[in-house]
Amino acid sequence: PIPVILDCDPGHDDVFAIWLAAGNPALDLKAITTVSGNGYLEHTTHNARVACTVAGITGVPIAAGAAEPLERKLTPGTWIHGENALGGPELPEVTVPLDERSAIELIADTVRASAEKITLIPTGPLTNIAHFVRTYPELLERIERIVWMGGSTGRGNCGAAYAEFNAWADPEAVDVVLKSGIDFTMVGLNITHQALITQDVRSRIRNLGNETGVFGAELLEFFCNSYNDVEGMPDGPLHDPVAVALVIDAAVATTVHTRVDVELVGTETAGATCVDLHDMLKREKNAHVAIDLDVDRFWNLVTDAVAGLK
Numbered sequence: 462p463i464p465v466i467l468d469c470d471p472g473h474d475d476v477f478a479i480w481l482a483a484g485n486p487a488l489d490l491k492a493i494t495t496v497s498g499n500g501y502l503e504h505t506t507h508n509a510r511v512a513c514t515v516a517g518i519t520g521v522p523i524a525a526g527a528a529e530p531l532e533r534k535l536t537p538g539t540w541i542h543g544e545n546a547l548g549g550p551e552l553p554e555v556t557v558p559l560d561e562r563s564a565i566e567l568i569a570d571t572v573r574a575s576a577e578k579i580t581l582i583p584t585g586p587l588t589n590i591a592h593f594v595r596t597y598p599e600l601l602e603r604i605e606r607i608v609w610m611g612g613s614t615g616r617g618n619c620g621a622a623y624a625e626f627n628a629w630a631d632p633e634a635v636d637v638v639l640k641s642g643i644d645f646t647m648v649g650l651n652i653t654h655q656a657l658i659t660q661d662v663r664s665r666i667r668n669l670g671n672e673t674g675v676f677g678a679e680l681l682e683f684f685c686n687s688y689n690d691v692e693g694m695p696d697g698p699l700h701d702p703v704a705v706a707l708v709i710d711a712a713v714a715t716t717v718h719t720r721v722d723v724e725l726v727g728t729e730t731a732g733a734t735c736v737d738l739h740d741m742l743k744r745e746k747n748a749h750v751a752i753d754l755d756v757d758r759f760w761n762l763v764t765d766a767v768a769g770l771k
């Protein structure tokens with residue numbers, strides 16, 4: 462299996478990313494690290510432990526990372542995810558421990574201990590990954606690649622017309638990671654909006670009948686209601702697991718090799734990812750950008766993973 466670390470800010474869709482990464486046999490989930498984003502760090506960290514508790518995922522270390530973006534102030538994504546970043550179901554007492562190390566120490570230790578290069582899958586703001594890049598330059602060659610849910614080839618989703626939430630929350634971190642030289646794949650809104658949580662998907666997950674499926678269905682209900690209220694979309698998009706799915710199975714999406722830069726100074730556009738799909742700038746290509754999703758293949762991966770958990 463492919464050794465991966467999931468860096469996340471749970472968040473409804475991040476919970477499904479954890480379940481997919483832990484529940485699919487093609488991946489070896491070595492660690493989970495948390496960052497502020499959808500909620501304050503105490504919430505996202507707690508929610509990662511909730512995700513593992515519900516699904517019976519044990520033995521995967523969980524460590525907390527950055528409480529604030531590199532240079533900006535955090536605006537937690539509570540308008541979609543609720544005050545505790547995981548609105549909807551009643552949350553159980555957590556039974557999985559929190560690692561004493563910081564997120565970047567856990568990433569560094571995991572990378573050093575692994576015979577194979579590690580794939581990083583961030584599904585939140587890139588703050589932790591940027592700290593890792595700056596703190597451990599000697600370990601970067603031990604990273605196989607980064608597959609990030611964030612950015613967009615088109616428009617945004619967080620009250621800013623052009624910026625996607627994870628990029629908008631910490632644009633400077635995106636810039637650090639893009640310049641790190643690590644092989645980088647962007648799984649943006651343009652593709653995650655193809656992963657729509659239809660009524661059929663919700664029933665399929667609820668009808669799995671296991672605890673994880675029932676809890677998951679409650680999460681999806683809340684999440685879709687939020688999307689309906691905020692964006693007028695009754696079937697919300699399950700963003701984060703798309704990045705995990707692409708690591709499991711490259712056939713889940715098409716990608717193009719192109720140039721991505723992030724807007725750091727725009728008065729209206731800070732956090733926008735400028736994806737040069739038509740090579741207007743003639744700059745060196747620095748990213749693979751996911752374009753078309755095989756929707757059925759994606760949902761089969763998600764439901765199979767959830768079915769195999771507690």
Ligand code: BDR
Nearest residue numbers: 472474538584626627700
């Ligand atoms: C991203 O922002 C968060 O709300 C989701 O968890 C996802 O990572 C989508 O823009």
Ligand code: CA
Nearest residue numbers: 472475584585
């Ligand atoms: Ca997320």
